[in-house]
Amino acid sequence: MKPDVVSPSVRLPQPEEIPDREKEDAMGAYLMMFASLAIGIPIPLANLIASVIYFFVNRKNGTFVAFHALQALLTHVPVVLLNAGVVGWLVGILVVPPHNNFGPAFFWYLFFVVLVNIAYIVWSIVALVHARKGRFFYMPLVGRMCFARYYGPKAQSSRELRSWENRPPEGF
Numbered sequence: 001m002k003p004d005v006v007s008p009s010v011r012l013p014q015p016e017e018i019p020d021r022e023k024e025d026a027m028g029a030y031l032m033m034f035a036s037l038a039i040g041i042p043i044p045l046a047n048l049i050a051s052v053i054y055f056f057v058n059r060k061n062g063t064f065v066a067f068h069a070l071q072a073l074l075t076h077v078p079v080v081l082l083n084a085g086v087v088g089w090l091v092g093i094l095v096v097p098p099h100n101n102f103g104p105a106f107f108w109y110l111f112f113v114v115l116v117n118i119a120y121i122v123w124s125i126v127a128l129v130h131a132r133k134g135r136f137f138y139m140p141l142v143g144r145m146c147f148a149r150y151y152g153p154k155a156q157s158s159r160e161l162r163s164w165e166n167r168p169p170e171g172f
Contacts (some may be wrong), residue, residue, distance in 0.1 A: 012151060015134030018064050023134050025058050028067035031127035033076060033121070044083035051076045067150045068131045072124070074142040079120045082113045 035050035051073045059066040086109065093101050123139055130137035138144065149155060 011065060012136070018062075018134040018152045022065050023132050025065040027128045029054055029058070029065070029069040029072035030131065031171060032072060033079075033124055034041055044061045044080045044087060048076060048080040061148045063136075063155075066132050067136070067146050068127070071139050071146040072128070073138045073144065075120065075123070079116060082116055086110055086113050095154035102142075 018129040021141070025118050029051070032051040032054050035045055036045050055069040055073045083168065089106060089109065093106070127139060
């Protein structure tokens, strides 16, 4: 299937149809990776908490915002876990004697985590620029899942089921 061909049952909003507020909210989801730096505490878990809060607060602002907020959250989880692993390993080395157990395994893990963080920052900046322009950007591993969640066939049918019509009680 060509990348520009979309299922006929799914109509994606075009950039000019998305309000600026939704574009800004979608862009903000990717900025949550810097949340702990903004408050001055470089703790990996603070970023994850900020991403979770941002997702639950802003997911009702539209499917475009919900898509980007979920994608940002799901890509943030493994990065935070890897960063927490480095912090935990470092604390373990510094607390448990002898305090000089910085072996090659630690440095290889640290190197891997730094590469993952660089890739995550680059992808997040690209995704945030696309979101600000009203475009979709699909992150590796989670992009398709987030798309299916908010724009797939099941999402379309659940939107139709959620429509509510006020009616008088039966018999009137």
